[in-house]
Amino acid sequence: MTTAELLESLASPSPDCRFSGFSFAIGDASEIRQIGSGGHLAKGSEIEVTPETLFDLASVTKLYTATLAAKLHASGEIDLDAPISSWSDVSGPLGTKTARSLLTHSSGLAPEWVEKDSRSATIESLLSQTPRLEQEGKLVYSCTGYSLFSVALEQRYGRKFDVLISEHLLQPLGLPRTTYNPDPARFSIADAKSPDEVFPFGLVHDPRARAMDGVSGNAGLFGTASDVFSFFSEVLTGNRGVVNDAARKELFTPTVTGEWQQAIGFRHQDVARLGARSNYFSHTGFTGTLLMVDPDSSKVAVLLTNRLQCGTTREQMAVVYSSFANSF
Secondary structure (H helix, E strand, C coil): CCHHHHHHHHECCCCCCCECEEEEEEEECCEEEEEEEEEECCCCCCCECCCCCEEECHHHHHHHHHHHHHHHHHCCCCCCCCEHHHCCCCCHHHHCCEHHHHHCCCCCCCCCCCCCCCHHHHHHHHHCCCCCHHHCCCCCCCCHHHHHHHHHHHHHHCCCHHHHHHHHHHHHHCCCCCEECCCCCCCCECCCCCCCCCCCCCCCCCHHHHHCCCCCCCCCEEECHHHHHHHHHHHHHCCCCCCCHHHHHHHCCCCEECCCEECCCCEECCHHHHHHHCCCEEEEECCCEEEEEECCCCEEEEEEECHHHHCCCHHHHHHHHHHHHCCC
16 A cells, blocks of 8 residues: 555545545655655645645644754754853743753653643743742653744744744745735645634644744644655755754753653654654654654655544554654
């Protein structure tokens, strides 16, 4: 069964659907070898997904945040291993944390979070967090470190995080279909929410990113499979001069070990989701997205879906990820 056939069999209107629609791209960093899409924007919709359809990338956004961090570190603008108070206004116990600890889920910040209803309340809550001493240095996956890092960068540069991501990464690479807060009037967008959730179409699913006006370091980006492929081709090769060797080294050097090996952004040896392809560096997203790259072979694979439309569990989606990873 080809990759396209596998995904078609799992898309709506199949009675056993895992998502209403999908888009994927696979190839070498220099060229997409396979690309495809199928299904519909929402379960029950008649509008088909095309290669130009945007998907909510969810936590794959963290890889863009990590790439920006690596780029700024490589240029000497921030120091990943210095207290963030040395380059931002974050103070107190949080200010002693390093960006590397925030971006490798090892800072001691709790994974639990009570969502707020506004950007100001979310930032206030982020800045009042107290790291857990017993958790420091251990891999405990959490969105909080990425959210805090993006707030610290906004303090450092006096600009919104989406502007920083665009200026440093998306604009230089010419990726207009990768964006925060996409306009439903301009773009075809797959519906990321579950049928029982109620919020306007086209908004990011992640509640913290929604509270942050759609923009956070942990989630919020939307994109097409081909745009995501192009971005991570540059991360692998640096051929377009946006990601250099020093930044790349940070992204592909795990420094914390737990369920998987964790670099800033990327996971390595994520056996639970990639199976025999766990040698790839990867990340998944809550909405049903997967990015995987292999620095040794320069292979890139992108899978974008909207699993919540079919009520697919994380465990069920892990099987889909593994099947996809081993289909090419």
